[in-house]
Amino acid sequence: MITRARQKSAQESAALMITRSGIRIREDEKAGIEVVDFGLGRLEEEGVQVLTLLQTGRISVKVLVLMPNQTEPEHWHPPVGDDPGKEETIRVVSGTVFFYVQGEDTLKHGFLVKGKEEYYTLRHEIILKPGDQITFQPGEKHWFQARDEGAVLFSFSSVARDAMDRFTDPDIVRTVRIADK
Amino acid sequence: MITRARQKSAQESAALMITRSGIRIREDEKAGIEVVDFGLGRLEEEGVQVLTLLQTGRISVKVLVLMPNQTEPEHWHPPVGDDPGKEETIRVVSGTVFFYVQGEDTLKHGFLVKGKEEYYTLRHEIILKPGDQITFQPGEKHWFQARDEGAVLFSFSSVARDAMDRFTDPDIVRTVRIADK
Numbered sequence: 049m050i051t052r053a054r055q056k057s058a059q060e061s062a063a064l065m066i067t068r069s070g071i072r073i074r075e076d077e078k079a080g081i082e083v084v085d086f087g088l089g090r091l092e093e094e095g096v097q098v099l100t101l102l103q104t105g106r107i108s109v110k111v112l113v114l115m116p117n118q119t120e121p122e123h124w125h126p127p128v129g130d131d132p133g134k135e136e137t138i139r140v141v142s143g144t145v146f147f148y149v150q151g152e153d154t155l156k157h158g159f160l161v162k163g164k165e166e167y168y169t170l171r172h173e174i175i176l177k178p179g180d181q182i183t184f185q186p187g188e189k190h191w192f193q194a195r196d197e198g199a200v201l202f203s204f205s206s207v208a209r210d211a212m213d214r215f216t217d218p219d220i221v222r223t224v225r226i227a228d229k
Numbered sequence: 230m231i232t233r234a235r236q237k238s239a240q241e242s243a244a245l246m247i248t249r250s251g252i253r254i255r256e257d258e259k260a261g262i263e264v265v266d267f268g269l270g271r272l273e274e275e276g277v278q279v280l281t282l283l284q285t286g287r288i289s290v291k292v293l294v295l296m297p298n299q300t301e302p303e304h305w306h307p308p309v310g311d312d313p314g315k316e317e318t319i320r321v322v323s324g325t326v327f328f329y330v331q332g333e334d335t336l337k338h339g340f341l342v343k344g345k346e347e348y349y350t351l352r353h354e355i356i357l358k359p360g361d362q363i364t365f366q367p368g369e370k371h372w373f374q375a376r377d378e379g380a381v382l383f384s385f386s387s388v389a390r391d392a393m394d395r396f397t398d399p400d401i402v403r404t405v406r407i408a409d410k
Contacts, residue, residue, distance in 0.1 A: 071251065072322060072359045073360055101362070101385075102320075102385055106387045107318075107386065109290075137283050137288075139282065142253075178253045179254055179258070181282070204385065205288065206287045
């Protein structure tokens with residue numbers, strides 16, 4: 049649950065970070081920035097701000113904003129009907145981003161969210177800077193994190209069905225609920 | 230046919246325009262900018278510069294650069310095997326772009342390439358500014374043009390198979406040939 053006031057302030061911060069990163073967005077797009085707390089109610093720690101630039105039956109393009117030290121929880125994109133699942137490439141626009149994927153534990157520069165260690169099972173660290181990109185195959189688990197400067201990223205993918213995403217943390221609810229007060 | 234020197238200078242100009250538009254690209258990407266003269270040998274009039282950021286079996290992301298008054302000739306993306314054809318969304322990053330699609334003749338701000346009028350059959354003008362975007366369905370004919378300031382655009386699409394693109398002008402050859410001298 050996020051309050052409407054918190055949603056609005058997060059939208060404004062995200063819009064500012066997007067603009068500063070060099071991505072030009074329209075005023076009507078700014079109001080559509082989705083503030084996602086994954087139903088955990090601790091947006092600053094686990095959350096992401098999402099601006100969908102394009103969504104068709106075949107492809108999706110989103111701008112993702114991570115506030116300083118905000119973490120997008122471990123998740124994967126499962127098959128949905130005829131679709132083998134979302135294939136996603138994330139390209140860093142601004143900031144440094146710490147990605148975690150399957151493989152040897154090399155976690156060094158990022159951190160596990162306190163008290164949630166068991167829901168961050170991937171510990172193989174890949175550090176990406178602006179201009180770098182990484183592709184996740186359908187079903188491939190991943191999580192990522194920004195540190196002090198926050199980050200702006202593009203997500204280029206086959207059709208996104210965010211509500212179908214699966215998370216390691218069983219407490220996560222992807223559909224955002226906004227409280228009017 | 231393009232000379233290697235002309236290719237290099239066009240790559241450099243395109244890289245500069247991309248960077249100025251706010252899109253961050255890596256040094257190794259700059260060298261991969263494709264300079265496309267459509268086999269017509271008049272790059273300044275009919276041509277495009279293309280940087281492929283992403284190409285998988287499902288999606289493609291490209292940055293397109295139009296030099297001042299350069300025109301991308303009328304074309305469409307036909308079905309290829311199981312694929313109904315490329316679905317493409319173009320989003321303007323910098324500059325004003327004049328798109329031409331099926332519909333009433335409203336051509337006013339752009340121009341038909343001199344001597345090639347018969348190969349520009351679409352005359353319905355749509356003017357897009359930075360932040361605006363337009364989607365072309367598979368098989369949907371289109372052409373577009375920049376005026377004095379040139380333009381930088383994103384092309385987000387289902388898988389691109391550029392060599393299979395079809396053009397109204399029968400003289401066009403999409404595969405680029407570079408002359409060593």
